[in-house]
Amino acid sequence: MSAPASGADVLGPVDGPETTLRPVTPAGILAERLGDLVGRAEAGEDAASLLADLTRAHELAAGLEPYVAASTSPESDALAALAARTREARWADDSPLEAEMLSGHVEGRLLRALVRATGATRVLEVGMFTGYSALAMAEALDEGGTVVACELDPGVASFAQECFDASPAGARIDVRVGPAAETLAGLAAEGASYDLVFVDADKTGYADYVRLVLDTPLLAPGGLLALDNTLLQGEPYGVGPLSDNGRAIADVNRSLADDDRVEQVLLPLRDGVTLVQWARPGAAGTGSVDTTDSTDGREG
Numbered sequence: 001m002s003a004p005a006s007g008a009d010v011l012g013p014v015d016g017p018e019t020t021l022r023p024v025t026p027a028g029i030l031a032e033r034l035g036d037l038v039g040r041a042e043a044g045e046d047a048a049s050l051l052a053d054l055t056r057a058h059e060l061a062a063g064l065e066p067y068v069a070a071s072t073s074p075e076s077d078a079l080a081a082l083a084a085r086t087r088e089a090r091w092a093d094d095s096p097l098e099a100e101m102l103s104g105h106v107e108g109r110l111l112r113a114l115v116r117a118t119g120a121t122r123v124l125e126v127g128m129f130t131g132y133s134a135l136a137m138a139e140a141l142d143e144g145g146t147v148v149a150c151e152l153d154p155g156v157a158s159f160a161q162e163c164f165d166a167s168p169a170g171a172r173i174d175v176r177v178g179p180a181a182e183t184l185a186g187l188a189a190e191g192a193s194y195d196l197v198f199v200d201a202d203k204t205g206y207a208d209y210v211r212l213v214l215d216t217p218l219l220a221p222g223g224l225l226a227l228d229n230t231l232l233q234g235e236p237y238g239v240g241p242l243s244d245n246g247r248a249i250a251d252v253n254r255s256l257a258d259d260d261r262v263e264q265v266l267l268p269l270r271d272g273v274t275l276v277q278w279a280r281p282g283a284a285g286t287g288s289v290d291t292t293d294s295t296d297g298r299e300g
Ligand SMILES: C[S@@+](CC[C@H](N)C(=O)[O-])C[C@H]1O[C@@H](n2cnc3c(N)ncnc32)[C@H](O)[C@@H]1O
Pocket: 097, 101, 102, 103, 104, 126, 127, 128, 129, 130, 131, 132, 133, 134, 150, 151, 152, 153, 156, 178, 179, 180, 181, 200, 201, 202, 205
């Protein structure tokens, strides 16, 4: 009987050439295919021969979000009604508010899962809009749980309140109208503390919100901070010109990576959701983040 294979037999020589792993995620495969297409187009390959591979790349990208949604539990009737009302509303051309701001089905389900997984009873939202994410989290709370939802715009806050009044879980939401930095400072001064904080307001305000949440008792020990739009349409890693919002998000991502008090993971769900928890010093898996490599490449 032959001896069982050792690790070295299975893995090959440890001093051999470094293996290049093939991409196994939709985004990775897409990047590889598009890179190949760019190279072939640059080499002068004719359009007809590029078309089949271009079509496959398009299918890979176009099918992703619909498949993610189809594989996610459906939204409640109340959330579907709120989303429909938001789509049907007339948003003034000169208003910064638009229906596309709504987080929606899949992200709502993620937030709901976070409430359930953390056992949160006190939730804080920064940037409510018409209330989709606030209501998604409220629906996941047990009796007695509350969502404090901050919103700058009084008109959209009334719109959300009407939707909450028409929904079974809406009474769990306490709407605070005004600049969120002031609302957060007031809550912190009262000694309020939250198990889950979701930030989804003005991107240039994120640094202040994160500072307020982490430098005061607002984020409870064991609490979870979730930040929306941390991929900001690719701007932080170099896609297109860097807007004020893109720079603000790149700065927040970097400052979180540099902050020893916390550990975080950026999920590429929709426009990116970063989950931040208090670090456990000395715990297994607590590693330092390499911040010497500027991934946006546009510092200075
Ligand atoms: C992207 S939307 C929020 C979407 C919402 N979380 C959802 O799931 O539908 C951002 C919201 O933040 C609000 N906002 C912007 N600046 C703010 C501020 N300084 N204080 C509070 N809310 C603010 C905007 O009025 C807008 O309604």
